[in-house]
Amino acid sequence: MLKGFKPLAAAALCLLGLSAFAQNAAAAQWVDSGRTAYLKFSFFGSFAEHTCNAGTSPIQDYPGSCANDAASGWTANHSASSGLSNEQVxxxxxxxxxxxxxxxxxAYAINGQAYAGGLxxxxxxxxxxxxxxxxxxxxxxxxxxxxxxxIELAREYVCQ
Structure with missing residues (x-):
């Protein structure tokens, strides 16, 4: 009788493990993509830079462009969130x-639609x-x- 029980127990453990994995996979969260834009403006001096991806060097000029702009939706999301955040200020x-x-x-923006507050x-x-x-x-x-x-700081996030 124990011999027949072992395969059932092993199957149950496998299903339990897959269930835990499915729950973890379903718990999506926002992860920083590394894409940023920074602007500091004052009468006595200004500074602007952006990055295209995590680990890349900052690029002067603001907000600049990156090869992945169209695919990521950065331009639409940045414009929308920046606009609403500036309206608030x-x-x-x-x-x-x-x-x-x-x-x-x-403010944050998803698919070019801006909302007040954090993600x-x-x-x-x-x-x-x-x-x-x-x-x-x-x-x-x-x-x-x-x-x-x-001062304006924009940061991109990806849901994973």
């Missing part, structure tokens, strides 16, 4: 004459999204002079 109204006055924006926890495997955070702040530069810093 602009509607806040930084006071350029008050040190520490600041406004912040956060949702759930995602569909293969989906790509760009999250853009924007800040505008009145800062002191030197000799008690004030400047307004505008």
């Amino acid at each position: 602009n509607s806040c109204g930084v006071n350029p004459n008050q040190l520490g006055s600041a406004c912040y924006g956060l 949702p926890a759930a995602c569909n495997v293969g989906a790509r999204a760009v999250v853009t955070s924007t800040s505008m702040e009145t800062v002191e530069i030197q000799y008690e002079e004030l400047d307004v810093d505008f």
Whole structure:
């Protein structure tokens, strides 16, 4: 009787293992693709760079273009999330004459459609999204002079 039980037990263990694998595979999550764009603008100086993929060197100019732009949807997602994030900052109204006055924006876009806030926890495997955070702040530069810093950081994520 034990001999007949062993194949059933082995089959049950295999099914249990596959079940655990299926649950892990179904629990999709956002993973940073390594694609970024960064812009810092102020009256006294600006800086811009982007990367095409994880592990690649930063490229000057903003937002630049990469060979995989069309396939990844970067351009549509970046434009949409950047637009909404900038709208949030602009509607806040930084006071350029008050040190520490600041406004912040956060938006993400999937398939060119922008949404306020950070990425949702759930995602569909293969989906790509760009999250853009924007800040505008009145800062002191030197000799008690004030400047307004505008910083935008966009980062691409892939659902895996």
